[in-house]
Amino acid sequence: MSDHEYVPKSKFGKWFNDRLPLLSLASHLTDYPTPKNLNYWWTFGGILTFCLITQIVTGLTLAMHYIAHADLAFESVEHIMRDVNYGWLIRYIHSNGASMFFLAVYIHIFRSLFYGSYKSPREIIWIIGIIIYLLMMAAAFMGYVLPWGQMSFWGATVITNLFSAIPFVGEGIVNWLWGGYSVDNPTLTRFFTLHYLIPFLILGLVVLHIWALHVPGNNNPVGIDIKKPSKDTVPFHPYIVIKDGFALLMFMIVFAFFVFYSPNILGHADNYIEANPMVTPAHIVPEWYLLPFYAILRSVPDKLLGVIAMLSAIFILAALPWLDTSKIRSAVFRPLYKQFYWIIVADVLILGYVGAMPAEGLYLLVARVATAYYFIHFLIILPVLGYKEKTIPVPLSITEPVLGGFPNPSTVKKKESIN
Amino acid sequence: MSEKKVERRDFLFTASYAVGAVGVGAVIWPLVDQMNPDASVKALASTEVDISSVEPGKSITVLWRGKPVFIKRRTQEEIDEARAVKLEELKHPETDEERAKNPEWLVMLGVCTHLGCVPLNDKGDYNGWFCPCHGSHYDTSGRIRKGPAPTNMEVPRYEFVNSNTIKIG
Numbered sequence: 001m002s003d004h005e006y007v008p009k010s011k012f013g014k015w016f017n018d019r020l021p022l023l024s025l026a027s028h029l030t031d032y033p034t035p036k037n038l039n040y041w042w043t044f045g046g047i048l049t050f051c052l053i054t055q056i057v058t059g060l061t062l063a064m065h066y067i068a069h070a071d072l073a074f075e076s077v078e079h080i081m082r083d084v085n086y087g088w089l090i091r092y093i094h095s096n097g098a099s100m101f102f103l104a105v106y107i108h109i110f111r112s113l114f115y116g117s118y119k120s121p122r123e124i125i126w127i128i129g130i131i132i133y134l135l136m137m138a139a140a141f142m143g144y145v146l147p148w149g150q151m152s153f154w155g156a157t158v159i160t161n162l163f164s165a166i167p168f169v170g171e172g173i174v175n176w177l178w179g180g181y182s183v184d185n186p187t188l189t190r191f192f193t194l195h196y197l198i199p200f201l202i203l204g205l206v207v208l209h210i211w212a213l214h215v216p217g218n219n220n221p222v223g224i225d226i227k228k229p230s231k232d233t234v235p236f237h238p239y240i241v242i243k244d245g246f247a248l249l250m251f252m253i254v255f256a257f258f259v260f261y262s263p264n265i266l267g268h269a270d271n272y273i274e275a276n277p278m279v280t281p282a283h284i285v286p287e288w289y290l291l292p293f294y295a296i297l298r299s300v301p302d303k304l305l306g307v308i309a310m311l312s313a314i315f316i317l318a319a320l321p322w323l324d325t326s327k328i329r330s331a332v333f334r335p336l337y338k339q340f341y342w343i344i345v346a347d348v349l350i351l352g353y354v355g356a357m358p359a360e361g362l363y364l365l366v367a368r369v370a371t372a373y374y375f376i377h378f379l380i381i382l383p384v385l386g387y388k389e390k391t392i393p394v395p396l397s398i399t400e401p402v403l404g405g406f407p408n409p410s411t412v413k414k415k416e417s418i419n
Numbered sequence: 420m421s422e423k424k425v426e427r428r429d430f431l432f433t434a435s436y437a438v439g440a441v442g443v444g445a446v447i448w449p450l451v452d453q454m455n456p457d458a459s460v461k462a463l464a465s466t467e468v469d470i471s472s473v474e475p476g477k478s479i480t481v482l483w484r485g486k487p488v489f490i491k492r493r494t495q496e497e498i499d500e501a502r503a504v505k506l507e508e509l510k511h512p513e514t515d516e517e518r519a520k521n522p523e524w525l526v527m528l529g530v531c532t533h534l535g536c537v538p539l540n541d542k543g544d545y546n547g548w549f550c551p552c553h554g555s556h557y558d559t560s561g562r563i564r565k566g567p568a569p570t571n572m573e574v575p576r577y578e579f580v581n582s583n584t585i586k587i588g
Binding site: 161164176300359360 | 451454455456457460480482484485486487533534535536537550551552553554566567568569
C-alpha cells in the first residue's frame, strides 16, 4: 500500500509504528500522489464523506429523542421539532442532508461517467460505489418511513409491495418484510433498526472504496495512466486537501440555504399528516432522488416487468465497465460519446421530471420513450460506440500538452497497442 | 486429472462441512423467522362488523388485519352492470356470482393489487373503484379492468353471522 518506506522521527513514534503502523497509513494518505489536473468535479468524494458523517452524527442525536412505535413516532418527531433544544435544526440537517447526499452522489457518478473512471483498472471501485448507492437508497427509503406520516406509510406500502410481484413466494416475502399483513408497528421498528445499521455498512464500504482507489490512484480529466509520483502528480496534502476544503465550503452554503431558508421544499406536505391506513394520499411520489427509477417502474404496464425494469436500470450500472468497450477513458477525447453523455444526462433528468407527474397521457408516453432510451444507451450505444468511434489522440502525459516532453512510457506503449 | 483414492480424511471433511452447514442453518433460521408475523398479529384474525346502517349504493370501510376492507351495499344497476360483463373481457376472469354470494353485498380488501394503495370509491372508467397511485380501474365487482394491477381486489373469507352482522376472517 505505501509507496515508500516511512520511518517516524520520534523514538516513541517508531516504537508505536512498529506495533501498529498507523503513522505509516497517515503518511501514505498525506503523501498520496494525486494527478495535478484534477478539477472541481473531483472534490465530491470528500464532500460525500462529509455528508455521511453529517448523517451519522445528526442521526445518532435524533435517535436519542425519537420513539420507534406506530402510536408515538409521529408525535416524537413533532416533539423533536418543538421541544428538544435545537431539535428542529438537527432534524432539518438530517432530512435535507439526505437530499444533499444524493445531490453529491449523482454529481460523483456522472463525473465518473464523463471521465470513464469506472474503466479498467478501477472496476472494483465502481462496483463498490454502486453497492454504496444501493445502500443509500435503502437507508433513505427507510428513514423516510420513520416520521410515520402519510407519505411515510404509503411510500413504505408501495415499495414493499414491489416484492409481491415475485411469482409464488411474493406474498410470503412481503408479509415477512412487514411482520404482519400490512405496514404496521413491526415494520416501523425493523426499519428503524436497519436505518440505524446501514450508515455503518456504508462507512465500511467507503473505506474499501478508498482503499481500492489508492491501488491504481485517481483517474483524471485527461483519463490517461500517469506515472506516480512524477511531474504529473502533487501530494494529496496540502494541495487536494485545500481544494476539497474550498469546494466543501461552497457545498455547505447550498446545504445551509436549504436547512435555514427552505427546509421543507424537498419534502411533501402530506407527511405532516399522521399515517392513516384507511386513506391513500391522492398523489404518491417518492423523494426526488428516486424519481427516475419510479418513472421507469410506472412506464411498464405489467407489474412484474415494471419491477424488473426498475431494478435492471440500477444493476445495469454495475456492468458498465464491460458494456463500455472504448479503450479511451475521458469523454474529452471521445467526440461522439461526449454527445451521448449529455443525452443520457438529459434522459435521466426527463425521467425524474415525469416520475413526479401523474402517469397518464403525454407524461406516460415521454416516460416510455425515456425508459427505452435509457436501456438503449447502456446496452446498444455504449458497446457499439467503442468499436465505431474515431477518438482524438490522447496526450502522452498531463504535462505534455502544456510543456511538451516527459512522455510516460506506459502510455506510449498503450497508445501503440491501440493504433 | 489423476485417479484419486477416497480416503478417511475426505469423508471427515465432507461430514464436517455437512454438520457445519446444518448448524449454520439452525442458527440463521430463528433470526430470519423472527421477522414473520408474530402470534399477537395472527391472533387478530377476525373482525365482526355491524352493517345495519349502510344504505344501498353506499359503502363502509373497516380495518381488518391492518388493511381496509370495503363493504359495499350495491344498487340493482351496479349488480346488473357487474353481472353483464363477459368473462372474455376480463384480465382476471371471475364471475360476479363467485365474488359476491349475496349480490347486494360486496366484501373485499380495499387494497389495490398493484402496489397496495387504497382505491377510491365511485371513480374510474367502470363506475367502481380507481386507484390514485398508478391508475388502475376496477368495476362494480372490484375486478381489474384497466391499468397495471394484475388481479381483482381480493375477497377475504367472510360470513353473515346474522342479517346485520358480517364476520370477516
